[in-house]
Amino acid sequence: MHPRFHAAFATLPSALQTALQPVLSSADFQAFLTPMQIADIKSQTGLDDQQLAFSLLPLAAACAVAPLSNFNVGAVARGTSGHLYFGANMEFVSATMQQTVHAEQSAVTHAWLRGEKTLEAITVNYTPCGHCRQFMNELNSGTALGINLPGREPATLADYLPDAFGPRDLAIKTLLMDEIDHGLVIKGDPLSQAALEAASRSHAPYTQAWSGVALQAADGTIFAGRYAENAAFNPSLPPLQAALNLLSLSGHDVFQIQRAVLAEAPDAKVIQRQATLATLQALGCANVTTIPLV
Numbered sequence: 001m002h003p004r005f006h007a008a009f010a011t012l013p014s015a016l017q018t019a020l021q022p023v024l025s026s027a028d029f030q031a032f033l034t035p036m037q038i039a040d041i042k043s044q045t046g047l048d049d050q051q052l053a054f055s056l057l058p059l060a061a062a063c064a065v066a067p068l069s070n071f072n073v074g075a076v077a078r079g080t081s082g083h084l085y086f087g088a089n090m091e092f093v094s095a096t097m098q099q100t101v102h103a104e105q106s107a108v109t110h111a112w113l114r115g116e117k118t119l120e121a122i123t124v125n126y127t128p129c130g131h132c133r134q135f136m137n138e139l140n141s142g143t144a145l146g147i148n149l150p151g152r153e154p155a156t157l158a159d160y161l162p163d164a165f166g167p168r169d170l171a172i173k174t175l176l177m178d179e180i181d182h183g184l185v186i187k188g189d190p191l192s193q194a195a196l197e198a199a200s201r202s203h204a205p206y207t208q209a210w211s212g213v214a215l216q217a218a219d220g221t222i223f224a225g226r227y228a229e230n231a232a233f234n235p236s237l238p239p240l241q242a243a244l245n246l247l248s249l250s251g252h253d254v255f256q257i258q259r260a261v262l263a264e265a266p267d268a269k270v271i272q273r274q275a276t277l278a279t280l281q282a283l284g285c286a287n288v289t290t291i292p293l294v
Contacts, residue, residue: 001025002251008058016055019044024059031063031249032114035082050148053078053123056086057150061125063088063249064103073103076123078146079116086110086249087122090241094282099275101241104132108139109228109242110249112177119177121146128160135235137166138203138228140175167231172205176228182210184263185294191216192291194224195263198239199293202226204270206233210293211264211272213239215247218256223247227272240276244283257285265293 001009001024009017009024019041023029033041033056042052053076061074068091075087087107091100101109107122119141127149128136136145136157143158158164167175174180184200186193191214198212204227214224225242239262248254262276273290280288 004062005059008062011058015045031086033084057125060086060088065090065248067091067093074125075103075107077107077111077119078121079111080118080120092279092282095279099279101245102132104128105135105237106245109245113246123148131235133161134232135230137161137164138176138230140177170231176203191222191261194222195261198224198226199263204229207269209268209270211239213243214261215243215257216259217252238272240279254283259287260285262290
């Protein structure tokens with residue numbers, strides 16, 4: 001079991017500990033649960049879907065990287081595939097506050113990068129801020145997305161974001177988590193290919209500033225993130241944050257990144273390069289390459 005889970009795991013009910021022990025102790029556990037694992041855990045504990053999601057929040061929050069606030073927020077997203085995806089907030093010392101990742105953004109992006117097509121609900125241990133409510137409105141689930149909070153009745157995003165403004169108001173047809181491929185040419189070494197593939201599947205319907213980032217972890221594993229643009233612009237999630245989120249949730253150290261590649265057009269309306277370089281520098285990674293889209 002990854003050390004980050006030890007304290008949270010000890011607080012769980014004994015039946016849930018017994019059911020989760022083999023899952024969390026597996027070398028393959030990367031902060032998400034499959035439908036088969038979920039069915040087994042529910043069978044052993046008697047928990048229903050909503051109760052299980054709430055019970056997993058301490059483990060999701062344990063994935064937080066919060067050196068600025070020292071305030072861990074956890075989220076668990078449920079996809080229509082039946083998978084459950086952890087999410088947690090991320091903060092970076094010596095980088096601007098705009099580079100942080102909120103727990104809801106983390107869980108949503110985690111599911112997206114794992115190939116989930118639609119989210120049914122998200123469970124959070126604290127009320128989603130306005131930034132996250134707007135971010136989630138970009139999803140193809142729209143305001144029908146379920147929002148579950150401790151001690152409150154189940155609700156939808158529409159309840160938390162009344163009179164919402166989003167992509168549908170701008171006649172955007174391809175929404176976040178819809179299948180998309182911009183047809184970019186994929187070439188170069190594996191890290192470059194991963195960055196280009198991420199850019200080709202990025203969500204940027206407002207600027208067409210497609211971009212992707214690929215990171216090589218200490219053990220050579222590659223993690224790629226895609227740009228997720230938002231109708232309100234400011235809640236957009238840069239590709240570096242998406243890649244860092246996936247790397248961290250998978251149990252790797254963000255301070256041990258060996259190499260990074262950013263793929264974007266040099267004349268794009270939105271440029272990721274400066275912010276990407278600054279954040280990676282704050283994390284101790286100076287080996288960064290930028291490649292143009294073709």
